[in-house]
Amino acid sequence: MSGHVVALSGGVGGAKLVHGLGLALPDASLTAIVNTGDDFRHLGLHVSPDIDSVLYALAGLSDPERGWGRREETWTFMTALKGLRGETWFNLGDGDLAMHVERSWRLSQGETLAQATARACAALGIHPRVLPMSDQPVRTRLRTDEGWLDFQDYFVGHQCRPRVHEIAYEGAEVAQALPAALEALARPDLRAVVICPSNPFLSIEPMLAMPALRAALANAPAPVIAVTPIIGGKALKGPAAKLMAELGLEVGNETVARRYAGLAQVFVADSSDPLPGVVPGVRMAQAQTIMHTDDDRRMLAEAVLALADAAR
Amino acid sequence: MSGHVVALSGGVGGAKLVHGLGLALPDASLTAIVNTGDDFRHLGLHVSPDIDSVLYALAGLSDPERGWGRREETWTFMTALKGLRGETWFNLGDGDLAMHVERSWRLSQGETLAQATARACAALGIHPRVLPMSDQPVRTRLRTDEGWLDFQDYFVGHQCRPRVHEIAYEGAEVAQALPAALEALARPDLRAVVICPSNPFLSIEPMLAMPALRAALANAPAPVIAVTPIIGGKALKGPAAKLMAELGLEVGNETVARRYAGLAQVFVADSSDPLPGVVPGVRMAQAQTIMHTDDDRRMLAEAVLALADAAR
Numbered sequence: 001m002s003g004h005v006v007a008l009s010g011g012v013g014g015a016k017l018v019h020g021l022g023l024a025l026p027d028a029s030l031t032a033i034v035n036t037g038d039d040f041r042h043l044g045l046h047v048s049p050d051i052d053s054v055l056y057a058l059a060g061l062s063d064p065e066r067g068w069g070r071r072e073e074t075w076t077f078m079t080a081l082k083g084l085r086g087e088t089w090f091n092l093g094d095g096d097l098a099m100h101v102e103r104s105w106r107l108s109q110g111e112t113l114a115q116a117t118a119r120a121c122a123a124l125g126i127h128p129r130v131l132p133m134s135d136q137p138v139r140t141r142l143r144t145d146e147g148w149l150d151f152q153d154y155f156v157g158h159q160c161r162p163r164v165h166e167i168a169y170e171g172a173e174v175a176q177a178l179p180a181a182l183e184a185l186a187r188p189d190l191r192a193v194v195i196c197p198s199n200p201f202l203s204i205e206p207m208l209a210m211p212a213l214r215a216a217l218a219n220a221p222a223p224v225i226a227v228t229p230i231i232g233g234k235a236l237k238g239p240a241a242k243l244m245a246e247l248g249l250e251v252g253n254e255t256v257a258r259r260y261a262g263l264a265q266v267f268v269a270d271s272s273d274p275l276p277g278v279v280p281g282v283r284m285a286q287a288q289t290i291m292h293t294d295d296d297r298r299m300l301a302e303a304v305l306a307l308a309d310a311a312r
Numbered sequence: 313m314s315g316h317v318v319a320l321s322g323g324v325g326g327a328k329l330v331h332g333l334g335l336a337l338p339d340a341s342l343t344a345i346v347n348t349g350d351d352f353r354h355l356g357l358h359v360s361p362d363i364d365s366v367l368y369a370l371a372g373l374s375d376p377e378r379g380w381g382r383r384e385e386t387w388t389f390m391t392a393l394k395g396l397r398g399e400t401w402f403n404l405g406d407g408d409l410a411m412h413v414e415r416s417w418r419l420s421q422g423e424t425l426a427q428a429t430a431r432a433c434a435a436l437g438i439h440p441r442v443l444p445m446s447d448q449p450v451r452t453r454l455r456t457d458e459g460w461l462d463f464q465d466y467f468v469g470h471q472c473r474p475r476v477h478e479i480a481y482e483g484a485e486v487a488q489a490l491p492a493a494l495e496a497l498a499r500p501d502l503r504a505v506v507i508c509p510s511n512p513f514l515s516i517e518p519m520l521a522m523p524a525l526r527a528a529l530a531n532a533p534a535p536v537i538a539v540t541p542i543i544g545g546k547a548l549k550g551p552a553a554k555l556m557a558e559l560g561l562e563v564g565n566e567t568v569a570r571r572y573a574g575l576a577q578v579f580v581a582d583s584s585d586p587l588p589g590v591v592p593g594v595r596m597a598q599a600q601t602i603m604h605t606d607d608d609r610r611m612l613a614e615a616v617l618a619l620a621d622a623a624r
Binding site: 043094 | 397411413434
């Protein structure tokens with residue numbers, strides 16, 4: 001089946017499936033809308049962690065061992081910054097810095113985040129279209145036992161240790177969802193929308209918190225299919241399961257599926273888990289969701305697309 | 313003899329003698345006033361090449377082979393920037409970037425260049441006081457066969473190839489010389505002022521173009537001694553000799569000495585060269601000015617200080 005596919009993605013886990021979809025689909029058939037709720041300014045540089053994870057995955061530049069950042073990375077900058085007694089709580093690889101410096105410079109010259117991202121895609125030879133969810137800031141913040149924390153302060157500074165009581169997406173009500181993202185979700189040739197295996201609270205819901213993006217997803221003229229980030233009651237990476245427990249939610253697939261109810265028609269659990277219990281309006285399915293290799297990524301993408309096609 | 317010493321310095325060659333003076337003098341007895349005419353913004357970062365050369369020399373971080381930048385440098389940033397099709401005409405080492413990013417960030421937070429420099433000195437354990445010649449921009453520009461060029465465009469971008477007809481120090485008339493620099497030059501315990509072996513046109517004269525700094529030097533209550541950057545009719549590094557020829561000046565020690573006449577009472581040529589011809593008001597001297605090792609640096613510093621002391 002032909003048609004355009006839109007993927008909603010956060011960082012590393014989501015980026016792998018975006019890459020898989022890129023491998024499975026013809027060029028120019030994929031648009032990725034990427035969370036920018038984790039974006040922040042650090043040492044004056046604009047850092048967009050999820051966009052970078054998606055670009056690195058699509059360009060074959062991701063580090064396969066570390067799970068984030070670039071392969072063949074060096075850390076001379078951090079060593080020198082430590083020598084200058086600079087702020088070293090957030091690790092910036094030397095190669096990764098090129099993205100932050102170049103992006104920050106382009107933004108300071110008046111480019112939008114979408115334009116700077118498109119420029120990076122062109123330079124890196126990336127064919128899928130990669131879009132930030134918005135050109136305006138939406139910032140994920142967490143109310144914890146230690147008060148309200150900015151996302152990176154919670155995620156990196158505090159390594160997700162503080163107990164979380166509430167999550168807010170500052171700016172989501174006023175930020176304009178990227179027009180190109182809304183257009184992609186309304187394409188008459190839309191084949192499927194894939195909600196990638198990303199943290200629902202920290203990667204997908206910042207997008208859903210923008211009313212226009214949520215509405216576009218609800219009205220998308222194609223099946224919406226969500227892939228779980230939870231396997232065996234745990235997240236492969238990151239604090240999704242911990243957050244569920246702290247927010248008083250049952251840790252499991254049903255909880256994730258319920259958060260996407262009304263938006264997603266199909267929910268994909270990992271094949272090693274039992275088929276999730278009933279969530280009204282959501283068809284449950286299973287697939288091999290762990291992606292070690294490029295083949296794993298492509299195969300999951302193909303399985304997800306087949307499930308979406310079957311749900312038309 | 314005790315007392316305070318002030319050094320005027322540009323980049324690499326001057327920085328070596330600043331380091332030598334630091335080795336020869338007790339802590340807190342040396343103030344270096346450093347050229348900022350080469351400063352520029354690159355990719356949104358504030359780069360101060362001469363300040364960095366002085367700091368790296370004083371902190372023992374200079375690369376001994378390359379002649380500029382940091383030792384044990386890596387270049388992953390540049391490789392990644394090239395992959396992003398960024399501007400790669402100016403080389404930024406990964407460790408060097410820490411200085412540029414940290415400084416730029418501090419400046420954006422409202423610190424002055426002098427404050428950011430003092431902060432870096434403290435972090436690096438540097439005892440001599442290192443001062444930018446001004447907190448305000450003075451920019452060296454060159455009128456060449458290819459039109460007016462910014463300094464780094466001429467120096468790095470064009471590798472000093474275009475013929476130079478005129479040199480301007482934009483902003484020098486309005487920029488305020490750093491008050492601490494003027495105070496250092498007026499100290500009652502001033503022992504000597506050393507004009508380091510830097511390019512007169514590109515490193516020293518941007519300072520002299522600021523009326524208050526020139527006046528403070530002319531009125532300094534201690535001998536002013538200049539060390540030549542010319543050996544055997546050539547500059548050890550950089551375009552000093554080429555510029556002299558292009559500006560219609562005789563290439564040699566006398567030309568340099570004449571540019572400092574009225575300011576310097578002593579001029580030091582290299583001991584491998586003949587004693588320079590008469591320049592009114594300037595006592596000619598000789599010393600071993602090539603500095604391969606830290607000992608060379610310290611010995612030249614001691615020779616220069618002895619010559620200054622003898623000129624009182």
